[in-house]
Amino acid sequence: MNLDDVIYLGLLLSTIVFGCFYRKINDPNLKKNVGSLVGLLVILSVSGVHILHPLLSTVIAAQIILHVSKKKCHIATFVFCFLYLFFFRTTVHFGVPYPPAHTNLIQMILTLKLVGLSLEVSSSHENKKRKDSSSKSEEEKYEEKHNDIDNLKFIDILHYSFNYVGILTGPYYRYRTFVDSIEKPYIKYDNWKDNLIEKLKYVPIFAIFFLVASHYWPLSYALSDEFYNERSWLYRYWYIWPNFFIFRMRIYIGLLLSESACVTAGLGLYPAITQPKSGHGPSQQFKCLVESKTPKELESLEYNYKTIYNINPYGSDFCVTYREGMKHWNICVQYWLAVNVYKKFPFKKLRTIATLMISAVWHGVWTGYYVCIGTVPFGLMVEDIWVQLLLKDHQGTALKRNEWFVWFYKMKVFSYQAIAFHLLEINKIIKYFNSIYHVGLIIHLFWYVVGLQLLKAKKSKEQKITKEQKGE
DSSP states (O other), X not given: XXXXXXXXXXXXXXXXXXXXXXXXXXXXXXHHHHHHHHHHHHHHHHHGGGGHHHHHHHHHHHHHHHHSOTTTHHHHHHHHHHHHHHHHTTGGGGTOOOOOHHHHHHHHHHHHHHHHHHXXXXXXXXXXXXXXXXXXXXXXXXXHHSOSGGGOOHHHHHHHHHOSTTTTTOOOOOHHHHHHHHXXXXXXXXXXXXXXXXXXXXXXXXXXXXXXXXXHSOGGGGGSHHHHHTSOHHXXXXXXXXXXXXXXXXXXXXXXXXXXXXXXXXXXXXXXGGOOBTTTBOOSOTHHHHSOOOHHHHHHSOEEOGGGOOOOHHHHHHXXXXXHHHHTSSHHHHHHHIIIIITTOSOGGGHHHHHHHHHHHHHOSSHHHHHHHHTHHHHHHHHHHHHHHHTTTOOHHHHHHHHHHHHHHHHHHHHHHHHHHHHOSHHHHHHHHHHTTTHHHHHHHHHHHHHHHHHHHHHHHHHHHHHHHTTO
16 A cells, blocks of 8 residues: 555545534534635645645636636636646646645546536526426426525525535535535434444455455556566556556545445434435425425425435446446546536547547546546446346346356456456557457457447347347
């Protein structure tokens, strides 16, 4: 474990512990001030003078949100934040030293928050312009009557941006969620300790797996001369498996600890009856959020933290398909991408490509991110063919057997992509792929061609049977 990992882990554990005290603060203004002060101290501790990046970008984005037309402020904020993110990662070309790795994580989360907030502002404005209440959903009516967005002030944006909860690694949460965590009384009645145990119970196991695997199969070995000169191509190809395993364990630990920090702070807590969704918050029964209830009634409600539910390790590892596996991974960020990019992109046929491109840009400027994320459509295309061949119209033992084949393909594609995500630089990626003779890509192409031919034959057979049944 390197120094960055130690600092990262230490800060996450500290925010979890601090949340046990933070949740006891009853005064909303004091709670906002304390949360922001601690958040700024976290940024300062890992960034030093580079704290100027998150401060400057937040101040400028806040001015755009407050003073640019509400109809276009989300577009302007999006453009500015991503341009600044690009500048942030290329500062050395402008005579400014690279910021620390942890500052990069902070800037990434700030980008999501500020762009998301600008869309909340724009959506609220558009919602109020629609006078026909019958065309509005229950949520839109609730937002119209009980929304603090219209009275948004500069200090509110600062509090939302710099609150310590999720400042390092997320999860992404809306401004509405942040306000509710400060003002709603639910935090006094939730069973937070059980929720915390549920989040943390597997972390020690993941940590042991991570340390053991990192010791025996470190990524640095894949960069050594010995790896390329003395190891067989089969070993080099096999190395994608432990590499992806280590990657998963690291991500699982980080995201589960981040969720735990939210639990101790009481952020993302809502009555279960409102059916909260990851990243978004309540989706039904909005009357429950505004009805006056006695302490006894509040205590009798069931609560959950589904709003900040960001990772499902079991679902990610053991779900059958590649498509389903992606849905269990960094769920709150996927929500942000769906709402802020996919649904807003004007050309429907290009929405998936645009969303994947923005995801790659958000992750960084390294080629590895684009190789990894850019190959997702091809992976989905191959899988969709074999899902139709092996899973559709099958059941019983045959279905179970076929599910293992599809699962193996899913894990293989994820592993193959993850090595590019880790190697990052184009020369390192090409060197590795050359050393295994691009066998991963060749196998994918092989399964695509074979699957396509089999699918055509299957459809032709089905059409023939249908004609025969009709007596044609």
